[in-house]
Amino acid sequence: MRTINVKFYRRRAFWPALFLGLFFVSLPAVTGAVEKPRQRFFIGLAAGYLYPQQGDFREIYSKAIWPVELQLELAVGRKISVFSAARYMETSGNTVLLFPGQPAEAYALNWRMATLRLGVNYRLSSSRFVPFVGAGASASFYREQWLDAPLTTEGRKAGFFVQAGGRYRLQRRWHALVQLEYASVPAGSGPRGQVNLGGLSLFLGLLAGIF
């Protein structure tokens, strides 16, 4: 289990997320409303912040990574729902030196990854605010491109994720979503050892109940 770096708390995305999270969590207590969900199928859009698990990844791609995600969810029981999602992220960075201290040479990099996710959520209550936990598998398609050199690495790797979050019904159809996730995507070895493209991410989003 990796601990979250202190720097993480300084990320600007953290505070809005925390604020929204607390807001949604406290709403049921404020309203006292308890209603059953009226829809079984949801479509939603979410955006978030990824904190890569691997130090090498964070060093090479030091800019913030903001993934976006399209979700589809189907409730298959009172407590259980299955979902699928397509996620995309892109960032840029620079190569690092294997032996610091020598004459330096850096190359600009571009990183893109699309992930298809399939999982199951377990709802912990049926109130207006629905906390949930979930897990699933993912297939990630990534592409690392050297912008100053004819070097490109493309690959496809499977992984898994666990997540926890909550959903708050804003209106009849509309739900707000907050979700904390840990994903692991082992991607083989690179020049500096084993590569894992996963990490910790926080998502905020909006879901719409279709039927």
Added chain:
Amino acid sequence: MARRKKLKSFFLGLLLLGFISFAPAAAPAIPAETPERPLLLKIAPPAEEVIRVVVAAGGTVVQDLRSSLLVSVPAAAVSRLRDEGLTFTSVGSPAPGDSYFLVQSKLPSPLLAQPGNIHCLLLEEGVWLLWTDNPDFRGWLIQPFRLKALRLAGGFPGRSAAMPPRTDEGAAESRARSVSVIQDLVAKVSLERLRTDILALQNFTTRYASTAPCEAAGDFILQRFGQLGLAAAADPFVFEWHYASRNIVAVIPGKAAPEHMVLVCAHYDSTSNYPLVSAPGADDNASGTAAILEMARILAAEKFNLSIGLLCVSAEEWGLYGSAHYAQEARQQGAEIIAVVNLDMIAYPGSRQRVLDVIGNRQSEWLADRFIAVAQPYVGLRLAKVIDASLTWSDHSSFWDQGYAALCGIEDSDNPYYHSTSDTLETLDLAFATEAVQASLAAVAELAQPVTSLAAPTGLQAQSQISASLFASVKTVFLNWQANPDPVAGYHVFRAEKSGGPYLRLTAQPTTGTSFKDSLLASDRNYFYVLTAVDGQGRESNYSGEVRDDENN
């Protein structure tokens, strides 16, 4: 009575003496401690791994061939070879007194008949193993044939890769052109001098090794070397038990690295269908010998960084005895011969296109490539590379056997006068021979590195760095060097993937600074760099010292 007693004692004594005398013979035989006779085996394929296994089993490689190896191993080691998974066929156990030869013949059998004491075995297409205790076996061989005497023990040290000279491959052509010294040398080759020397050698009537005229031809060569002011010497040797002859060798000492030698050689002996009477051998091999003399004349007037050896060998026609003697001595003395250029029959192109074959084995392929790249721009004839370890019928093969890089320059034609009394000057194409000499001269001069007036760059240093992303990495090499004391237009930078080259030129135009960055290299290997300086007239210096990419990290 007493007499009978005496007689009885006499016979008893005689019986006892007889018993004592015969006792050792009657006793159980004790094995004599004689060395076990080795076995000759033919093993395929001729791979490095096979050689390692054979050597580890106590064997030696007798002959490296195109598709197989002829090896000699102790009989006890055969099971070990089998255990190692080698497939082989046994040729038998050499009998004391037998001599072994490699015979090159295109006929279904190289023998006129099959006498009981001459044995032949086909090793591969056109290559026969012959063994015999008959000293007159040559009389049973059908012309044309070519012979190589084999040494069954201690001759072949394995395939050691000879150190390539510090010269570039990719840019060799332009470099050779740019070195005006070589251009000047090539222009000095004289057709008339070649004609004069071939005629002089032909006029010895026969140069069949072991004959007095052959020795006189050796004296002639020795004298010619002496007239050029070269340190020349005769290198005597004995062959086939009681014959004697001499190699003639001269050296042009190198200025910078005299311990490294580029050797150019040719055999001066000859043969024919009546070798004791007449063997003019104009093409085979007065042409090669005249080439050596002409190259000696031209090269002796120049200075080179490496030494150049000029070797005229004898008894080639008997089975490469002279070159085998020289090469073995050189190996034993640790001579650093970086390349051998053997010229054998270079004046009869035939009616086909004008082609000079450049023959090498796998370990000498770099030399054949180098020879062609350097020499081709100077000549109109076509230089054709042939890599075939079974082409062992000339003196280059003796150097292959000792692990030296060697090639043979030879006309690509079947001379109808080969090994006959008709192999005379009138049948030759001296314009072709002149070009063959020009090609050889250019290559030898380039390999030996002419001393030019422009000083080579110094102080070359290299540092390397590896830039990595998540999945890929590249190496960048940073070079810097000291400014040349001579006025220069710039520097050329060369890179090799092996120490010593072949080098690839990285700079299309001379770079004017004293630093250079070589980027986007594979990060998992090392690279080697040298520099040359180029003056305002485009003349190029010799190479600087070599550095490895991480030498100054």
